[in-house]
Amino acid sequence: MVADILQNYADRGVFRGFSRGNVRGGKATFKMQWHRDQLFEMILDVDKKTMHFPMVLPEVPARSPMDRQFKEFVESRHSKELPEHRRIDTRKARLKAGSRAGNTSVTMTVKGIDFDYGTRKLIHAVHEIYLTFLSDGRYFDYMVEVFDLDPDRF
């Protein structure tokens, strides 16, 4: 089911490239070419009911202001201040930010068996990290340094 949902996103042009990994021991790795032409990996662990992006934003030092703000943004995806259709219902799934080897990561843990819900909300969250979180002026220097942002590649 997760693979089908991701494939559907690829078919809809959300990902520019996509490959399904083999499922072994309840684990599968999916690769997608997505924001800023990066190759993202998503690891599904059916037994643990998790879906994990080990790298969402590269080169964000742990415990830096940006890392802290990233975690706040991820947490805010559950907030009741968001319209119901936008928020992650904590009764169904929980999104958590992490930091590893200088990169930020996110993990979605599904409660129950609603992987459909969890997958969609996870993809939405990563999408918003790139389109909303990073558009904040505080990260302009980061965009220039890490993503080589310039008007020609905007």
Added chain:
Amino acid sequence: MEEKTRANTNNDAKAEQETRPSRRGFLAPLGMGAVAASLVRPGQILAAPNLPSIQIPKEIPGTLGEDAKVGSFEGKGMSGAEVFAKLCKEEDLAAMFCCPGNYTVINAIAAAGIPAYGGRTEGAMCAAADGFSRVTGEATACSGTEGPGFTHMIMNIASANAARTPLLVLASNMQIAGDDREAFIQTGYQQPITTGMKKYGKRLIAPDRVWEYGAYAFRNMKSGVPGPVHLDFPGEVARARFTDPSKLKDFYTKEKYRTESRPHPSRKEVEKAMDMISKAERPIVVAGQGVFQRKAWEALMQAAEKQEFAVVTSGPMRGHFPDDHRLSASLAPEALMSADLVVFIGQYSMPSPGEYRFNPDVKTIRVHPVQEDLGRNWPLDLGIVGDEKIFLETLASDLPRKKRDAWVSELASARQKFEKTNLDHYEMGLKHSQATNHIHPAVMAKEVHDFLYKGDIDPKQTVTGSGGWTTGIFAGRWLRANRPGQGVACGYQYGAIGPDMAMMVGASAAVQRGIGPQAAHKGAPVFVVTSDAGIAYSMFELDTAAKYKLPIVAVVYNNNSWGMWPSAVGSNRSMHMYLFQENLRYDKMAEGLGARGEYVQTPEELRAALKRSYQAASKELVSSLINVQALKEFTSGKDYPPGIALPPEPGVGAFAH
């Protein structure tokens, strides 16, 4: 309208002669304080004893006031240029902007009575024609001489192409008889140079087909998705003589060589679209430039209000759905992600998913006048070949009424949030401004906003354009478009830095003439907010603005650098390439060109300068340049938050699509 314009021009000429000050009168007001200074006429600042002052020569108003003279087959007959000009006149070519060169053609077009403007560089005149078209939707021409004049236009032809402007690019091109001989100077093959930046182009080589290819030009500009058309005229064509119309091939009226027929979407597809819209909880229409070009804004408004769908505008011009309308999402980027259905109508430059802030599950309908573009970049749930206006009129007529209180409320909350973010940025910028005695771009942008939309001026009146990197991004968040043709995204899609001032010369010409959607605000000043990097490309057109009495207020953000200077941080031997001399005085340069100059370092000074400049523009038709002194470091979010917040797309401030 033409007669009225001509009468006005004559009056202008008389008024100019009556009010032109003597040298003694010139010097008198100097030193009489701010109020008196506001009445100083351009040129006075630089006037000094024994030096001649800046003046508009009497030949300018004099020749502008002359009667039109269309060529005739009688007597010596018509030149090829006059035949072409006749066709341009019959096609209602809205205006031509040029530099001398291609003499036979530009003279024939001007003589035919088509509004013509001569400026300082061909590139800027090309941008001016583009600007005229962006605020009117009308086909407009630019012209330059062969080789050098033509190649100078390249950046702005490409910019017009990215904006799908119906721009007629004209250039002379020596003689066919001299091809390949490098005879004298300026020979060059033009058409290959515009490959990839035009809709249609042709080197005219058969004099008797000049009318036929003129028809090609207008058929392309006025059908389907518009775009630049490039015609180059060898001397044999422009100077050919015709005493007998039978010598011209396909010499018949426009009703025969093109059609006003438009593609009607099929009933089945429209019904499917209406079903999808009605079933959606949070539908949004992206009203692209096709909605403006097809003058479909009234139908859009009716359909939106009937079904309470949100509307966000896109394209090189803004205002075809008003920013201040309760259903506008142009100032509500936070709500974009909530949309469950997006309907692209007349979106000519198509983004890819991820470039627009829609969620990954959003369903998509696209309505477009030509089939081959449907599905490009953005996979569709429903693609409809159809004219924008016909589609919207059908929606306005046939969509059932529906209330969407929750969606309207979410739009209002998102708009509030956006405006609060802007105010937060302003507050931060104000502190930096006070601490440094230099103006932060957020402060500049808000001051311009408050002056244009919160004071005594009708918020629907003033046409604005913005450009530059830092400047464009900050100004874009604050400039508003509350009626069709009120906003120009000067750097749209192609991202050219610098055509801004020139584009607004064209926009000002359209407003002065009250063309199309500018009719209700005929004669009003226009504003451009641009950068020190950008102004260098077209500042000399302040001379053009002065000589034609096109009042422009140019707010120039002077941060002593190219906006992308942070790209050089950490790179050895690089930063010098990104910096200018500090504290250059663009205001003084403007004075040297016959405009007013203002220099400001504080918000209070900016506020007063805006007022003086607006008065000079509206009462005396005199342009001003306000040099807003800033620091390049303001772009750093670390040292001077908020830093550069990339514009949400689509919506206010968008310039990519």
